[in-house]
Amino acid sequence: MSGEGGSPWFRAEPVPEQPPEPHDRYAPYEPQEWYDPEGYRRDWYGQQPQPSYVPGPGPVPQGGYVPAPEPYAPAQEPYVPAQEPRAAYVPPPAPVPDEETVALPTEETREAASTVPEQSTGGRAERRRAAKGRGRRRAAPATAAPPTRPAGTPMSRAEARRAARSQKDSPAVIASRVFGELFITIGVLMLLFVTYQLWWTNILAGQQANAATNKIQDDWAKGRAPGAFEPGQGFAIMHIPKLDVVVPIAEGIDKHQVLDRGMVGHYAEGALKTAMPSDKQGNFAVAGHRNTHGEPFRYINRLTPGDPIVVETRDAYYTYEMASILPQTAPSNVGVIGPVPPGSGFTEPGRYITLTTCTPEFTSTYRMIVWGKMVDERPRSKGKPDALVG
Structure with a gap:
């Protein structure tokens, strides 16, 4: 047989080969026929092959179904296989809870965050594995804890060296510590020195001055003749009632033997030698500390003209009245202790007294001078002068 109604085993004209349909990897498995069904239907039943269909272009929306294709139209061109297989339904990804936005995360929120599967882009086997793993709890990654050493286990030599190096301070830390301790030590020493100068020297000098005053009074009570006074030897007592000052007067102005011992020193050496209170004429000049x-x-800067200054000796009381003051002068100005001191207001020789001390306070840059003039000489047998009785 031949022609349209002939047997398919004895066809005279060759059957045109049809390109195979594209394989849909998401479609269920169907067994393939071993013969050509299209040719069979055309040969036996006179049916024409179905037109080919080309899916319309456009992306498949994620999270929904693929839209239905346009109505079929007969293919005008030879069969063209689809370039891309039709995508099946892809479920939208589940929202992943953000632990940073959860104020107080609970066990449920952590479990939900750990069980969210990743979007699968593979085949059917991968989707099955992902679906099976959704109900399981993902194990948290274990962080490696530092190895702990059992108690009593000795360290190796390398570990011991590392531990010793970690305990050592850097050179910068050691240097800063040394400088800090040095500054603290210097500060403490300076504080102790200031305390010694401003407080302890006054206590010690007061004790020494009181001892010198008692010795002078004991010598007077025993009737010893004064004679020539040696350097550092006390021979008189000065009273300044306005300032509540009672201080012994010693021979010389040596700093360590006289002034630092809390006494007043008499200028009695070399070119600085001055008169004694008992002299009929001259300037009795003395020096003393203003601080410490x-x-x-x-x-003495508080004295005003007319304030009494009394010098007590073995035989008499000599009373002077403050006359003038020179607030500041150079240490080299030795004319202030001369017989007639310039700037004192005295114009002729007389019986004067001069008090000298350092200024400003707590320094020895300049000298302050106070002058006085004798107004009374009273023997001890007549008692104390009025300036000491009131």
Whole structure:
């Protein structure tokens, strides 16, 4: 047989080969026929092959179904296989809870965050594995804990060296520590020195001055003749009633033997030698500390003209009245202790007294000078002068 109604085993004209349909990897498995069904239907039943269909272009929306294709139209061109297989339904990804936005995360929120599967882009086997793993709890990654050493286990030599190096301080830390301790030590020493100068020297000098006053009074009570006074030997007592000062007067102005011991020193050496109170004419000049070491002349700047200054000796009381003051002068100005001191207001020789001390306070840059003039000489047998009785 031949022609349209002939047997398919004895066809005279060759059957045109049809390109195979594209394989849909998401479609269920169907067994393939071993013969050509299209040719069979055309040969036996005179049916024409179905037109080919080309899916319309356009992306498949994620999270929904693929839209239905346009109505079929007969293919005008030879069969063209689809370039891309039709995508099946892809479920939208589940929302992943953000632990940073959860104020107080609970066990449920952590479990939900750990069980969210990743979007699968593979085949059917991968989707099955992902679906099976959704109900399981994902194990948290274990963080490696530092190895702990059992108690009593000795360290190796390398570990011991590392531990010793970790305990050592860097050179910068050691240097800063040394400088800090040095500054603290210097500060403490300076504080102790200031305390010694401003407080302890006054206490020590007061004790020494009181001892010298008692010795002078004991010598007077025993009737010893004064004779020539040696350097550092006390021979008189000065009273300044306005300042409540009672201080012994020693021979010389040596700093360590006289002034630092809380006493007042008499200028009696070389070119600086001055008269004694008992002399009929001259200037009796003395020096004393204004600060520290008893500071007997600290407030002599408060004296005003007419204030009494009394010098007590073995035989008499000599009373002077303050006359003038020179607030500041150079230490080299030795004319202030001359017989007639310039700037004192005295114009002729007489019986004067001069008090000298350092200024400003707590320095020795300049000298302050106070002058006085004798107004009374009273023997001890007549008692104390009026300036000491009131």
